Amino acid sequence: MEHFSDRLAEAVIAKRSVVCVGIDPDLARMPPELVRAHRERASAEGDERAVAACFEEFSRGVIAAVADVAVAIKPQAAFFEQYGAPGWAALRAVVDCAHEHDLAVILDVKRGDIAATGAAYARAIFGGAAGFAGAAPGLGADAATVSPYLGDDSLTPFTDRCTDGKGVFVLTRTSNPGAALLQERESNGRALYLHVADLVARLGATHVGAHGYSDVGAVAGATAPEALRAVRAVLPNAWLLVPGYGVQGAGPAALAGISAGDAEGYVVNASRSIIFAWQQNGEEYRVAAARAAGEMRDELRGAS
């Protein structure tokens, strides 16, 4: 089975891009033409189904528009889960659509649970649950974000799936204002997030691809560039998933010093600044998303 880390490396090299596009659909920010097309369906098919169909069409449009420029997409499960079973079905369709465009899917789910429950979450995300007739497909994602608070036995159910070609990104130093509250607490002279980085290093050591990167990566935000570099120092060969770019405030300078290996070793996520770019200038939403993603790619070339 090909390593997730190698597939991502090859995409970064081929596209000369580290852009990951976050898919965070919000009904209040859907383009008017999609709202018109789907609102009608609400009375006949039910509101959840109509919104889910609207999100699916929007996401498909964005994915096709950014496919040449992005190396991965990162759907935020929460926005789909709001609309129940139809929302979940739309999320699966979004994963399939990204695969049709040969894009890696990093599912942003921030799950974390132990033993049988952790393994069940991994099967929900990656597939493989036992059915009556065969294995269930799950969401079919390539990688997922996971939360480390429960400890190593909450991460291994996910990292065990690296042997199936899957990737894992462990929350390490996140990009939000409240991140410091626990993550920067000092313990034994080091911030908690660095102890988490140690754990990522340990879990990833046995899952390294041909490009030298580990399939077990870390989420480290661009909004705290010192912490981002400190995570890189602990994890010289891990993929970093870097949120906080664009709307959250960080620019290319925040990435200085984090390049590693033959394919940069990181991807930078932007969500709203790309998918809702149409609201900035009134362009058609796919045209606006393609342009915003292209600008981001160019901005990030040589940033690190």
Next chain:
Amino acid sequence: MEHFSDRLAEAVIAKRSVVCVGIDPDLARMPPELVRAHRERASAEGDERAVAACFEEFSRGVIAAVADVAVAIKPQAAFFEQYGAPGWAALRAVVDCAHEHDLAVILDVKRGDIAATGAAYARAIFGGAAGFAGAAPGLGADAATVSPYLGDDSLTPFTDRCTDGKGVFVLTRTSNPGAALLQERESNGRALYLHVADLVARLGATHVGAHGYSDVGAVAGATAPEALRAVRAVLPNAWLLVPGYGVQGAGPAALAGISAGDAEGYVVNASRSIIFAWQQNGEEYRVAAARAAGEMRDELRGAS
């Protein structure tokens, strides 16, 4: 809006029980009569739908069987999510079934995310997402488990819903073997989980019901009784959700000293030892679950 904490207190007082039954369905452990009834449907309706229907029937049976004895049920979302959209629909049906039996539903989802995403998870769990025609119902749970690693801004999207009568249980000191790795790290002379307990106290201070309990509670495992008592010391009026009883190894002695207020102030969860009790002695699964739940209730009376 009535407080979640008051509804739980009144159930504990009325039933003289602190039993919470975990709903963790596993296809390999379904009673043979249910497997026979649902396996047939797999070819016609699809495997995911057939398994989801089997889980739903099983869960309904268990809920009805334990309704007199339990004060809450705790469905583990992972087991349902494995089976895609039909699994999600079955999870919602399980929540509705518990409400028909007047049982509180603590959804074990261990979510945690910030800002708009955190709020979307809360709407997925509690309802309220904007639709074309009105608000989406979400899963309709009464309370949810949340993970604190991202900090206070990952918890407030959930605790903000306490004003709608919802409850939140923050992972504090969990019951798994790996829990100590991060949660017991010392920082400023105290274990990390006690700093999390401080945060729970702060977030809960403005959400206190007539019984004196906060709607913002903590998950603290029975497998680490010293830590459990330390959490209680920091949180004298919070509901504690105590896992680790039964299959995970802890007995009633682990609960000594944690009673607080007029309704004990804690619920103890057991999952497999109740829902799969039929495998121990060959009884019909509902009969076995009712008996196991009743024994647990009796065992726990006066334990604290």
